[in-house]
Each structure stands twice: as structure tokens, then as C-alpha cells.
Amino acid sequence: MTAGALYIVSTPIGNLGDISQRALDTLAAVDLVLAEDTRRSGRLLGHYGIRTPLMALHEHNERALVDKLSKRLQAGEQMALISDAGTPLISDPGFLLVRELTQQGARVVPIPGPSAVICALSVAGLPTDRFVFEGFLPARAQARETRLQELSRETRTLVFYEAPHRALDTLQALAKVFGPERLATVMRELTKAYETLRHGELQVLSTWLHEEPAQQRGEFVIVVAGAPVEEAEGDEAVRETLQLLLEELPLSRAVDLAVRLSGEKRNRIYRIALALQQSS
Numbered sequence: 001m002t003a004g005a006l007y008i009v010s011t012p013i014g015n016l017g018d019i020s021q022r023a024l025d026t027l028a029a030v031d032l033v034l035a036e037d038t039r040r041s042g043r044l045l046g047h048y049g050i051r052t053p054l055m056a057l058h059e060h061n062e063r064a065l066v067d068k069l070s071k072r073l074q075a076g077e078q079m080a081l082i083s084d085a086g087t088p089l090i091s092d093p094g095f096l097l098v099r100e101l102t103q104q105g106a107r108v109v110p111i112p113g114p115s116a117v118i119c120a121l122s123v124a125g126l127p128t129d130r131f132v133f134e135g136f137l138p139a140r141a142q143a144r145e146t147r148l149q150e151l152s153r154e155t156r157t158l159v160f161y162e163a164p165h166r167a168l169d170t171l172q173a174l175a176k177v178f179g180p181e182r183l184a185t186v187m188r189e190l191t192k193a194y195e196t197l198r199h200g201e202l203q204v205l206s207t208w209l210h211e212e213p214a215q216q217r218g219e220f221v222i223v224v225a226g227a228p229v230e231e232a233e234g235d236e237a238v239r240e241t242l243q244l245l246l247e248e249l250p251l252s253r254a255v256d257l258a259v260r261l262s263g264e265k266r267n268r269i270y271r272i273a274l275a276l277q278q279s280s
Helices: 022-030 036-047 062-074 093-101 116-124 143-151 165-179 201-210 229-246 251-262 265-278
Strands: 004-009 032-035 055-058 077-081 109-110 131-136 157-162 183-188 197-201 220-226
Touching: 004 022, 004 062, 004 093, 004 251, 022 077, 022 109, 032 036, 036 055, 062 077, 093 109, 116 157, 116 183, 116 220, 131 143, 143 165, 143 265, 157 165, 165 183, 165 201, 165 220, 183 201, 197 201, 229 251, 229 265, 251 265
Parallel strands: 004 077, 004 109, 032 055, 032 077, 131 157
Antiparallel strands: 157 220, 183 197, 183 220
């Protein structure tokens, strides 16, 4: 252990057996554990018989705590940062603290372990040599669809987190914007007792989740295949054509002409045209 160091400690995303011995040793040895939800993290530490003091660090107080924690580290204390589950700072607080401490020359040490992103990619059955992690999409429908339009030509595999009450809406939006036939994998409650993995086309997955209300619970990770390279390149040409047509014609007429000029499916041309019109 290093005096004056902050340890970024990964904890299980569900199955408590997934924690490493190094993580347990670190959490037991430090002077303080920083956690997003101290009640939840308290139960986790209690399960392993660890009695290290806890302090809440979340998006509402992180900025205010940076100076205080920095002084404690300078005095030689050791601290660990954990999230509610998985690897800290992945769609969780901690970035401001780590950035400030590293700029001050403090030692920040990663203790690797579970991550829902990597766990999901390993079983998604989709290309993993290059991928994009998007975290949570916007909660509002219009903002969510706008963001998906921006990602529609991304050729790398995409990874999304989603809350249970928005999982169905997100799948429906993905099918609408990316196309119903785009391949994806929906994962629910990874590593937990009711773990569910479902592979298929976006429209099929959307219909399945709609018809299975009992599956609309728990933590979701959605992994979506990237756009085919030729489709992404073709979209750029279509966008340029549509941009010119939309300056002179109504949406439906511009779409009809673009379909005739490009030979592409009308649904795809319409989605691109709609995105251009909304962004103008």
C-alpha cells in the first residue's frame, strides 16, 4: 500500500463471488472508502466483514469534496473509491476527483475487476475489436432520438446502459432510427440470479420485451451492431442529395426523389431526411 494514494476499486456487478482478493485487501486496508451510495456499499463491505469507514461521494457533492479529500491524501491517508457496482467512473461519479488529484501529482491506483460494458461485449456475439460506449441515452424521447440519429452511421459496435422503465422505449427508438433488421443483444441483470440474454434483430427484440412485462425489470445493457461500412458511406451521399432537395421541396417529395436517384429503401431515406429536417 502507498501512503497518500487513491485506489479505484472495481466491485461486483451482481454476483458477489466476482470480487478479487486484491480488491478485498485494499478495501480492508485503506483509511476511508468513498462510495456513491453508502447504504448499498455498506451492505457490500459488511458481506465481506470489512469495517472501513465510508463517505458518500456523488455527483451533487463531488466538486465540494475535492479539496478536503486532497488535503487528507497529502497528509498520508489512503482512500478507495468504489461505485454502486462494477468499475468506478464508468457512467459514475469520480472523474473530477481523479482529474484534480492527478494534476496535483497524487498517486491514483486502479484495482481492476468487473465491468458491465466488458461483460456484455464478451457474450453479445457482435464484433468487439472496436466499439463505442454511449452509457445512458437522454431520458426525453426527442433528445434520445436525436442522439440516435447522430449515431446511426457509426460502424463500430455500440454499447448502451438503460434503466428498466426506459428499456422498451429505447429498443423501439433503436429499431426506428437504426432500422428494424439491425442486430443487437439485450442483457438484463448480468451475473445475477435472473440474468437474461436475448439476441436478434432490433424489431424482434422490441416486440419480445413489449410482450414480456416481467422482463422489463433490473439493469439493462444493450449492445447493437454498427452500421455496415457501405451503408454508412452511402448515407453521406444520400444526405448531400437530400440536403439539396429539402431546400426546394417538401419532405415527402424530397424523399421520393432521393429514393429514385439512389435506389435505396424508402424507410432508410425517410429516417435520414427526418434527421436533417429536425437538425436544421
